[in-house]
Amino acid sequence: MPSAGPTAQEIVSNDSQPNAITGYVLVDIDHRIAGIVARRQTTSLAGMFKAGKNPPDVKIGVGDSITVTIWEAASGGLFSTASIDRMTPGSRTATLPEQEVSQNGTIQVPYAGRIKVANLRPAEVEARIVEELKGKAIEPQAVVTITRNRNNTVTVTGEVTNGALLPVSGKGDRVLDVIAAAGGIKAPAHESFVRLTRGEKTANVPFNTILADNRENVYVRPGDVLTVVRDPQRFTAFGGTGRNELVPFDAAGMTLEQAIARVGGLLDFRADATGVFLLRFEPAQLVAEMLPERQGQIDTPMVPVVYRLNLRDANSYFLARAFQMRDKDILYVANAPLTEVQKFFNVIGTLASPVVSGAAIYNVAR
DSSP states (O other), X not given: OOOSSOOHHHHHHTOOOOOSSSOOEEEEOOHHHHHHHHTOOOOOHHHHOGGGGSOOOOOOOTTOEEEEEEEOSSSSSXXXXXXXXXXXXXXXXXXXXXXXXXXXXXXXXXXXXXXXXXXXXXXXXXHHHHXXXXXXXXXXXXXXXXXXXXXXXXXXXXXXXXXXXXXXXXXXXXXXXXXXXXXXXXXXXXGEEEEEXXXXXXXXXXXXXXXXXXXXXOBOOTTOEEXXXXXXXXXEEEESBSOOSEEEOOTTOOBHHHHHHHTTOBOTTTEEEEEEEEEEEEEHHHHHHXXXXXXXXXXXXXXXXXXXXOTTSTHXXXXXXXXXXXXXXXXXXXXXXXXXXXXXXXXXXXXXXXXXXXXXXXXXXX
């Protein structure tokens, strides 16, 4: 008989041991399974970049431009001018021209020589300058300011208004701070994902997750690359539902209960309420937790899983409300067994109709 897909019995009977080529595991959704799936560990910025919980330590690097200002306790010193008349006290300070830190990590300070500044904090450079000028200047004091920060920067790109290379401030900037500095995101929040790359590590999290959980709004570090990606989340519906189509997620995500409602629910004359299935790939570790008796049979990192929900049990509606949908899930509702019988009789009726019509015409003709 023609069919939109397998029956519930066929899906159950084809459950096989997972392997590298074919096979899936069948899991009935109950309170234990729903709890395990809800606790599934997802990518986390806070978990991946634990060092990002504290502000970065901003240091001077090669290529940065800095300005040095030197004070002396009295006028008439190396960096100050004496009074030339009774009306002016003279100057006690001097600001050196802006300098770019050389390839060997130094700058030039008159009477102090080449000062090593690379990988040092501004306060440490100030102390070095003062130490070198002791005995030459009159009780010197120094202030070092980073005017052009080329090393302590974060790259922001992707679906932002203005991609840019942004400096990291000493107070510490978080993910949302640098995205705001780049003009904010262009895509809808529920379709946006933030991808943070630091060294060889990369984490990808939904933008709404960062908005909802402040722990995910970690501090960025010099050299980080922050990319905002637009990735609409969708699931596919097949079988005995009101509509068979590709369905986008709502702004706040979607549960299995909402997904069934979005596609028009189950068709009364066709759907098998005991055969509501959700198909997705799950990590082997999660499958082993759900089905410990099959742990030794799993030899692939991702396992095809078919979740089954029996909507003839009223408790299943509460489970469906707690079960979160994920991107690229497949929702399939099998046909009821009686549907196949109805199809059979429809075919018989179609084939017999010309014979009945011919007999009726023959009887009339007689």
